[in-house]
Amino acid sequence: MTTDTASDETRVDLDIDATTTIPQLTAGAPATLVAREVSAWFGNHQVLDNVDLTMAAGQVTALIGPSGCGKSTFLRILNRMHELVPGASLAGEILLDGQDIYDLDRRPIESRRRIGMVFQKANPFPTMSVHDNVLAGLRLTGRKTPGKNGAAELVERSLRSAGLWEEVKARLGTPGSSLSGGQQQRLCIARALAVRPDVLLMDEPCSALDPTSTRRVEETIRSIAGEVTVVIVTHNMQQAQRVSDNCAFFLAAEGQPGYIVEQGPTGELFENPRDERTSDYVNGRFG
């Protein structure tokens, strides 16, 4: 192996702005996301109660807790995906750099453009090529894809950031569905990064991946932190410890809405939890 490719593999392009030649695309800057007194319902069924959480700019915040306590619901509230479910409603505010994304004057698509999302199940557009998948966000939002070279650069940069470039650079024209599960998930990350969001939400992005792919996604998360604010839901305690700066522990009693039991810097939450339930959960005694 030449030193060149070795450095290619290890170097993840953090400096997304430096080589920018893309008009129409405002530089993404990590933004602080604040959830204030958030409650959520599906129909009459309340699933979240009074959640307060600050997700600091450029940091990785992990949401942990047993199944069904409302982590996914909370995450989907953060980029206005919650309202896609018929009958879903909420209370409270989500402030993106101080502005409420649910303000009546804010269009949902504007918020979603700034707050990207990676889903539990990889969902690349199966009939689009790898290349087109990466650019899909730009095309969908009606922003000009930069000229031929700009597009190629953006694709490469995004795929590098997602740790996928080396594996797919020779087959950018193949359909997204021809990649392995782990590669598809990283393609989705690249796709989300290509529009340069201020915040990236990830809902158990590794739950269907093998250990190698998981490790790569975790490396990706660490390397993009700083460029973008990351909020990740995970069931894996080691993963939360490896990737996150801050952590929030959600819990819901049987039939009751979920709430945050404890939140704080990840190290403290894991080594020195203040609540007994947190201690039990992070040490694998339930959930």
Next chain:
Amino acid sequence: MSTLTEGPPAPVPVRDRRVIKSRPTTSDRTFVAAARSAAVSTLVIMGLIGVFLAIGAWPAIKQQGFSFVTESQWLPEAGTFGISSLLWGTILVGLFALIVAVPVSFGAALFISEYAPRSIKKALVTIVDLMAAVPAVIYAIWALFFLQERLLSVAQWLSVHLSGLLPFLSVEVPDSPSSYTSSAFIAGVAVGFVVMPTMTSVMREVFSQAPTGEREGAIALGATRWGMIRSVVIPFGRAGIIGGIMLGLGRALGETIVVFAIISPMFEFTTHPLESGTNTIAAHIAIRYSESSGVALSGLLGAGLILFLFTLVINTFAGVVVSRSRSGAATEI
């Protein structure tokens, strides 16, 4: 403690392979047999219909030879008859039916599956399915007493304003409404209304099956609803669109009573579809059946055989297109 496997000794000895099979239970076997015989019997019935038509048509085909396909007149008494003008009329009517039905069905299907508020969605689905079940004779009455008259002015407008650009839209006497009354155009549009509900239903069904994960993926990227539809729903539903169109076309080609109600039979190659006078295979059979006997009757069966083969080819073609695409599994045609 873990154990290690030693590498295979060289040369590797020949190993006996096991037969990999499982013994089906009685109920498995019964079910498979029932399903298989159902599938086989549809094929057998199809085949028998074809054979029946071919046998019935044989005297006419033997008498006319190849000119049965090329001859445009239908004069069994004079000993010459053929289906070429009928086939041409059938295609024209089918074409006009598609021109009207495809855009409307596509739009209606998208509206119902993607835009309609939940409160009226169910009602719309039911209405469309009900419309598909309305007998064609009802459409024929409606076409005769309502649609025909209103389409006259459309036909006249098209002819007067566009025939300069598109000469085939001209008619001999543009000022007289009766020039337009029983044209391939009006018959085709009426047939279009008959096949619309079926097309809409097939397309809507496939659109509504576009995967939630991909839809949400597009929306999470900041797509508008239309962007999501363009990037996810339509690519996914391509097979359903084609399947729906082909199913509709198949029905349009065979539509009898509606065409019968509108047209005045004519045995020529109309190159002016707005002008009164056309004919289709199905309508021709219906009109002539009771008064025909002998070789003339055999000729009608021959016309039926041609229609049968024609629709078979179209549906097979559609089936191939559909089965090659992703939502194909979900589409029946």
